[in-house]
Amino acid sequence: MRNLLISYAKxxxxxxxxxxxxxxxxxxxxxxxxxxxxxxxxxxxxxxSIGNLGGKPVSIPEGVVSTWVRYVGDPGDFDASRKxxxxxxxxxxxxxxxxxxxxxxxxxxxxxxxxxxxxxxxYMHDNKTLIRIGQPFPWGYTIVxxxxxxxxxxxxxxxxxxxxxxxxxxxxxxxxxxxxxxFGLTYYQANNGIDPSTNQPWTDNIAGRDLYIYRDANxxxxxxxxCDIVGQVQSCHHDFFVSNFPVKVSISYDxxxxxxxxxxxxxxxxxxxxxxxxxxGKLIKKQAGKI
Numbered sequence: 001m002r003n004l005l006i007s008y009a010k011x012x013x014x015x016x017x018x019x020x021x022x023x024x025x026x027x028x029x030x031x032x033x034x035x036x037x038x039x040x041x042x043x044x045x046x047x048x049s050i051g052n053l054g055g056k057p058v059s060i061p062e063g064v065v066s067t068w069v070r071y072v073g074d075p076g077d078f079d080a081s082r083k084x085x086x087x088x089x090x091x092x093x094x095x096x097x098x099x100x101x102x103x104x105x106x107x108x109x110x111x112x113x114x115x116x117x118x119x120x121x122x123y124m125h126d127n128k129t130l131i132r133i134g135q136p137f138p139w140g141y142t143i144v145x146x147x148x149x150x151x152x153x154x155x156x157x158x159x160x161x162x163x164x165x166x167x168x169x170x171x172x173x174x175x176x177x178x179x180x181x182x183f184g185l186t187y188y189q190a191n192n193g194i195d196p197s198t199n200q201p202w203t204d205n206i207a208g209r210d211l212y213i214y215r216d217a218n219x220x221x222x223x224x225x226x227c228d229i230v231g232q233v234q235s236c237h238h239d240f241f242v243s244n245f246p247v248k249v250s251i252s253y254d255x256x257x258x259x260x261x262x263x264x265x266x267x268x269x270x271x272x273x274x275x276x277x278x279x280x281g282k283l284i285k286k287q288a289g290k291i
Contacts, residue, residue: 037093038281042290050094053146054245057094058275063114064289066102100145107257108138110267112289140253147246155220171207183259185212205231227255242269
């Protein structure tokens with residue numbers, strides 16, 4: 001009886017091993033049918049973030065990405081719903097549409113901050129020294145938004161009208177177009193610089209910000225900038241559409257660098273273009289932010 005049980009146990013074990021072997025072979029065949037996309041790396045071995053941006057395959061150096069890349073369909077960071085918990089992202093490929101991602105850009109020379117590189121050291125130095133003594137901080141936080149739906153606006157015409165409307169309805173003032181352009185931008189001043197509630201110059205950083213726009217040849221607003229007018233640190237929030245990509249960009253920076261708005265747009269467009277790769281992930285240009 002004992003020998004019979006031992007023989008039975010051996011047979012079960014052997015059958016299990018054969019089944020496992022069979023499953024393993026099937027898994028290998030399945031893996032061959034679904035190859036992992038080729039992914040570029042930096043000199044530290046970090047893999048690029050990949051996806052599709054503006055209809056183009058991109059390979060974004062991991063060292064430059066602030067937080068993470070969000071893909072279309074991903075639930076929100078604080079979405080605790082059952083649907084969000086059950087969400088399973090499709091395999092990440094060069095065809096999976098990116099929703100948005102962020103990086104840090106240096107306005108003085110167009111460099112991209114990349115962790116562990118010299119720009120990372122520069123950023124930390126500027127953060128510790130310039131801000132403390134009230135000097136202009138040359139770095140701007142940048143967010144790139146993919147435009148994947150034909151319903152999404154491709155200009156700021158509607159937003160501009162909403163700003164003019166809300167200033168009247170919510171703050172009881174109007175924006176007045178100024179006679180002279182500023183750095184090539186059409187300039188609108190909040191109530192000509194006077195707070196209607198006090199009849200004195202603005203002291204509020206939110207309500208009375210300066211407004212700047214740039215229109216293209218078709219009279220569509222492609223650049224919209226709002227800048228603080230009071231406070232020790234005056235910032236600008238700069239939104240623009242990239243001409244060679246169906247994407248829009250938002251960047252915030254010290255008002256000192258408003259004069260560089262045109263070059264900033266050109267540089268960021270070039271940065272995005274440097275991350276475009278072939279459909280199978282091969283590099284086309286030297287990637288911004290990577291040594």
